[in-house]
Amino acid sequence: MKIAICGAGTVGTGVAQILHDNADLISLRGGEDIEIAVVASRRRPLDGPLQGYEFTSDLSSVCERSDVDVIVELMGGTTDAKRLIEQALKAGKSVVTANKALIAEHGDALFDLAAEHKVSLKFEAAVAGSIPIIKVLRESLAGARIDWIAGIINGTANFILTEMASEGVSRSFEAVLAEAQSLGYAEADPTFDIDGTDAAHKLTILGALAFNQPLRFDQVHIEGITEIEPSDFKFARAFGYRIKHLGVARLLGASLEMAVYPCFVATSAILSGIDGVLNGVLVSSDAAGETFCSGAGAGAGPTGNAVVADLIDLHRQVLGPGSDALTRNDQPLKVLRPEETKAGFYLRITVEDRPGVMSAITTVLADFGISLDKILQEDAANHCATVALVTDPILQGVVEQAVAELEQHDAVLGKIQKIRVF
Numbered sequence: 540m541k542i543a544i545c546g547a548g549t550v551g552t553g554v555a556q557i558l559h560d561n562a563d564l565i566s567l568r569g570g571e572d573i574e575i576a577v578v579a580s581r582r583r584p585l586d587g588p589l590q591g592y593e594f595t596s597d598l599s600s601v602c603e604r605s606d607v608d609v610i611v612e613l614m615g616g617t618t619d620a621k622r623l624i625e626q627a628l629k630a631g632k633s634v635v636t637a638n639k640a641l642i643a644e645h646g647d648a649l650f651d652l653a654a655e656h657k658v659s660l661k662f663e664a665a666v667a668g669s670i671p672i673i674k675v676l677r678e679s680l681a682g683a684r685i686d687w688i689a690g691i692i693n694g695t696a697n698f699i700l701t702e703m704a705s706e707g708v709s710r711s712f713e714a715v716l717a718e719a720q721s722l723g724y725a726e727a728d729p730t731f732d733i734d735g736t737d738a739a740h741k742l743t744i745l746g747a748l749a750f751n752q753p754l755r756f757d758q759v760h761i762e763g764i765t766e767i768e769p770s771d772f773k774f775a776r777a778f779g780y781r782i783k784h785l786g787v788a789r790l791l792g793a794s795l796e797m798a799v800y801p802c803f804v805a806t807s808a809i810l811s812g813i814d815g816v817l818n819g820v821l822v823s824s825d826a827a828g829e830t831f832c833s834g835a836g837a838g839a840g841p842t843g844n845a846v847v848a849d850l851i852d853l854h855r856q857v858l859g860p861g862s863d864a865l866t867r868n869d870q871p872l873k874v875l876r877p878e879e880t881k882a883g884f885y886l887r888i889t890v891e892d893r894p895g896v897m898s899a900i901t902t903v904l905a906d907f908g909i910s911l912d913k914i915l916q917e918d919a920a921n922h923c924a925t926v927a928l929v930t931d932p933i934l935q936g937v938v939e940q941a942v943a944e945l946e947q948h949d950a951v952l953g954k955i956q957k958i959r960v961f
């Protein structure tokens with residue numbers, strides 16, 4: 540499959556890096572190599588994984604090329620990107636895009652155009668980076684009736700709220716935003732992230748997919764996080780909540796709620812634990828109950844990964860029936876026996892409560908080259924004591940030998956409990 544990468548920025552570079560680094564896997568899983576035929580952007584990339592390919596700044600020219608099968612739109616914006624995608628679809632080329640604004644605002648017309656020309660428009664990367672939530676809604680939950688979706692779908696806003704909520708500090712929204720910018724988590728112009736527009740674009744797409752609705756960005760209720768103050772976090776904590784910026788699409792009778800807003804989420808709820816730049820989406824459906832997906836919501840790698848997955852899907856589509864069979868490497872990897880794998884181990888040893896026992900245990904472990912991460916002793920009744928310890932990572936086979944030797948020791952009573960640390 541030959542592709543044109545249009546837009547040589549963060550995501551374009553991420554896609555090229557993945558295609559280069561994982562070329563063998565991608566070829567195995569997709570059934571064919573994915574090659575970059577041309578890079579189109581405003582400026583020629585002078586370094587990084589996109590340099591060295593044929594380059595053009597004439598975007599429309601890539602749609603006319605017979606050696607390009609798929610156009611990958613990674614420029615952003617809703618004018619030139621829209622023109623490019625329309626031109627590509629009309630030329631009979633499938634398109635993969637990460638452009639949530641374009642899909643949310645003009646998606647329906649573009650999907651109609653794709654259908655008219657019997658090609659695909661794929662957009663997994665447009666919502667929540669590496670989280671395959673579009674696939675979950677379209678494929679995994681295709682047979683279920685969805686009741687609601689609630690998601691943390693903007694990593695910048697989530698990072699700011701997480702930092703503002705940190706116990707013991709009381710930092711203003713402005714101070715945390717400045718830190719997010721210095722760490723590269725927020726754009727120089729973070730308006731769409733903090734005023735809720737970016738989350739609303741993504742929610743528009745999720746809601747339309749979940750409830751088979753037209754894309755109606757203009758009807759999403761949008762609230763950002765700029766009005767939240769440090770004292771709100773203090774009271775949220777006191778009441779047993781955390782403050783999260785959520786996108787919510789919910790079926791209420793014969794109507795829909797479509798909104799993004801900051802809200803109190805119970806500390807025990809799964810979305811409460813999604814912190815920092817992570818995204819998380821919870822879907823509730825009749826058949827499957829609650830399905831939860833979490834992961835990196837943005838960045839070159841996570842977003843590039845979603846683009847590459849769409850490209851592989853497209854090629855499988857071309858291959859048709861049979862392409863969903865398991866792909867097998869010609870030279871299978873050896874599967875290790877448990878004793879050949881390494882882990883830390885928790886050991887609980889019941890011993891006679893007499894001097895020198897603890898040092899006898901640690902000496903046996905040291906003889907086997909096992910070092911300890913944690914150890915404690917607790918006295919029990921009847922002159923017995925319990926020694927509990929956690930080892931540093933070590934081959935399971937070595938731990939088993941050490942345990943067998945310890946169980947022979949006259950101060951060790953009964954069988955030693957052994958549990959892996961994951």
Ligand SMILES: NC(=O)c1ccc[n+]([C@@H]2O[C@H](COP(=O)([O-])OP(=O)(O)OC[C@H]3O[C@@H](n4cnc5c(N)ncnc54)[C@H](OP(=O)(O)O)[C@@H]3O)[C@@H](O)[C@H]2O)c1
Binds near residue numbers: 581582613640664837
């Ligand atoms: N970054 C992420 O983590 C992320 C996550 C999810 C989705 N997305 C989406 O992915 C898309 C790309 O994002 P990005 O972060 O990669 O953006 P970016 O770093 O700003 O890159 C955009 C690239 O496209 C070029 N470009 C923009 N408009 C152009 C035009 N009219 N003609 C020719 N070239 C043009 C830019 O060239 P110049 O640099 O010369 O202007 C730049 O090389 C956007 O739709 C964004 O919403 C991004």
